[in-house]
Amino acid sequence: xxxxxxxxxHIFAIGGNEHAATLTGVPVKQIKVAVYMISALSAGIAGIIxxxxxxxxTTNLGNGMELQVIAATVIGGANLAGGVGTAFGAIxxxxxxxxxxxxxxxxxxxxxWQGTFIGGAILLAVLFDRxxxxxxxx
Numbered sequence: 001x002x003x004x005x006x007x008x009x010h011i012f013a014i015g016g017n018e019h020a021a022t023l024t025g026v027p028v029k030q031i032k033v034a035v036y037m038i039s040a041l042s043a044g045i046a047g048i049i050x051x052x053x054x055x056x057x058t059t060n061l062g063n064g065m066e067l068q069v070i071a072a073t074v075i076g077g078a079n080l081a082g083g084v085g086t087a088f089g090a091i092x093x094x095x096x097x098x099x100x101x102x103x104x105x106x107x108x109x110x111x112x113w114q115g116t117f118i119g120g121a122i123l124l125a126v127l128f129d130r131x132x133x134x135x136x137x138x
Contacts, residue, residue, distance in 0.1 A: 003086070068094075076092050097121070
């Protein structure tokens with residue numbers, strides 16, 4: 001949807017530069033509302049599935065997962081400035097993070113240091129992204 005539809009291109013345009021998207025005629029407010037509605041619908045479906053799976057409601061299941069989500073998207077190729085990235089890249093990034101976390105667990109490394117390694121991976125991914133963007137601008 002993001003790559004081959006008008007709606008997806010509008011989402012990328014808004015993520016890249018919202019003001020420029022407005023100037024080119026993209027209906028920014030409507031697209032943003034639609035994206036938030038899709039996100040809320042997805043969260044509702046996930047909640048229903050989780051309730052069916054666990055048999056109960058757990059309100060803090062995803063607490064503290066923000067760093068892992070950011071790490072997965074950045075390692076998967078998304079740009080922190082917006083406008084660049086794919087869902088497949090985020091999945092690959094998440095898989096890579098879990099491989100790293102599992103490997104560190106098997107090596108007996110403390111959970112504190114696992115977070116440090118993941119943070120280091122984020123820093124390396126952002127550094128490579130900045131270098132790539134710097135080379136493109138030349």
